[in-house]
Amino acid sequence: MTRTPVVLGVESSCDETGFGLVSEGTLLGQGLASSASQHAEFGGVVPEIAARAHLDAAVPTLQIALKDAGVELGDITHVAATSGPGLATAVHVGLAAAKSVAWALDVPLYGVHHLAGHAAADTLEHGPLPERSIVLIVSGGHTSILAIGDLVRDPIEHLGDTLDDAAGEAFDKVARLLGLGYPGGPVISRAAVDGDPKAFAFPRAMMRSGDPAYTFSFSGLKTAVARTVETIERAGDPVPVADIAASFEQAVVDVLVAKSVKAVKARGLDTLVIVGGVAANARLRAVAAERCEREGIELRIPPPRLCTDNGAMIAAVGDLLVRSGVEASGLGIAADPSAVLHGAQLPLPR
Structure with missing residues (x-):
């Protein structure tokens, strides 16, 4: 008798240790652990600390996911794991854990591209x-506009990426400038609630008629915020943190939404999907919803719990690969910390 596929997904590309279980498009359960608090004093993720945290969290987080899903370890029929991109030491830990489970259960293993997971x-x-x-896709390490067909069968077309800082990285750096802490996304968003998004006219980069249509740049925006803070401090005035946070957030959101909507209309499509950690930002969700409704575009954004890195998203790719009959990567799959997104599955090294 054919067993219903139950796919275990493993994610460890940065500072979240994630295990998720998906069956035929349905999320059964997941477990998630974060080492963000251990990186806060450094203002960013320290790869060695992240790797050790993944190692400590792997077994307990897997147990949480199994309990949440109401399944036993032996019910797993396939395993999928992030094999890139990400922090090299971190990716290796999660991939090793996935290989261990796949080997012990004698089930197929799929190497998955982290961004396809989002x-x-x-x-x-x-x-x-x-x-x-x-x-x-808008996160701490990536800001990209993609044209996607069948996620696991068709090539993924990059329309544009960031030239420098990713949007999430800019949030982290501006939060540090404002003394708000780490990670930057949530603290900027909270500070911005009480601020005026029109208080400061921060730049919207790469938006002129001759600029690449779908390319992003956020380093200049970060610099503009830094200079504003320096000018205010030199004058001996208190820094209006809420107004700066709100104006910065609005500048990022304006560019993200404008370029994404432009891509949908230029391709003659009717659906925009926004994913990644920054997709949890309330201002981005609100502005994108308003603009898409005005333009007659269907907007899809997963709930915040599925925006940040998690094992469920990797299991979702694995589930799609299994249902599409794609050949497994096998235990020989290697970590590829710099993997470029051409497809959902990462191939074996040649």
Whole structure:
């Protein structure tokens, strides 16, 4: 008798240790541990600390996921793991854990591209992606606009990426400038609630008519914030943290939404999917919803719990690969910390 596939997903590309279980498009359960608090004093992720935290968290987090899903270890039929991109030491820990489970259970193992996982996360909330869509991936390490068809069968087309800082990285740096702590996304968002998004006219980079249509740049915005803070401090005035946070956040959101909507319209499509850690930002969600409604575009954004790095999104890719009959990567799959996104599955090294 054929068993119903139960796919275990393993994620360890940065500072979250994630295990998730998906079966035929349905999220059964997940476990998630974060080492963010251990990195806070450094203002960013320290790879060695992250790797040790993954090692400590792997077994307990897997047990949480199994309990949450109501399944036993032996019920797992396939394993999928992030094999890149990410911090090299961190990726290796999660991939080793996935290989151990796959070997012990004698089940197929799939190497998954981390960013494809973010795109697949939305399917756990809203069902299959449409035949064609534009996907904005916006996170601490990546800001990209992609044209996507069948996520696991069709090549993924990069329309544009960031030239420098990713949006999430800019949030972290500005939060540090304002003394708000780490990670920057949540603290900037909280500070911005009481601020005026029009208080400071921060730049919207790469938005002129001759600029690449889908390319981002946030380093200049970060510099503009830094100079503003320096000028205010030199004058001996208190820094209006809320107003700066709100104006910075609005500048980022304006560019993200404008370029993404432009891509949807230019391709003659009707669906925009926004994923990644920054997709949890309330201002981004609100502005994108208003703009998409005005333009007649369907907007899909997963709930915040599926925006940040997690094992469920990797299991979602694995589940799609299994249901599409794609050959497994096998235990020989290697970590590829600098993997470029061409497809959902990462191949064996040649």
